[in-house]
Amino acid sequence: MSRQRQYENLAAGRQGRLWQADRGLAELPPNPFACECGSPGCACTWPGTPDEYDVRRGEGWLTTHPAC
Numbered sequence: 839m840s841r842q843r844q845y846e847n848l849a850a851g852r853q854g855r856l857w858q859a860d861r862g863l864a865e866l867p868p869n870p871f872a873c874e875c876g877s878p879g880c881a882c883t884w885p886g887t888p889d890e891y892d893v894r895r896g897e898g899w900l901t902t903h904p905a906c
């Protein structure tokens with residue numbers, strides 16, 4: 839479950855970067871990345887840019903708890 843969410847988040851990040859390059863934007867608006875806690879019912883999101891997500895990913899699964 840966590841892996842699937844991470845896969846989707848990576849795809850979303852890649853898509854954001856493509857969109858950014860296409861538009862020639864200096865900065866991307868925050869994207870709602872899915873919480874990677876692995877709970878089937880969790881629908882929490884974490885707003886951040888692809889770069890910010892990469893930093894968070896370096897620290898382990900992205901989770902938004904207990905903020906949400």
Ligand SMILES: [Zn+2]
Binds near residue numbers: 873882902
């Ligand atoms: Zn969660």
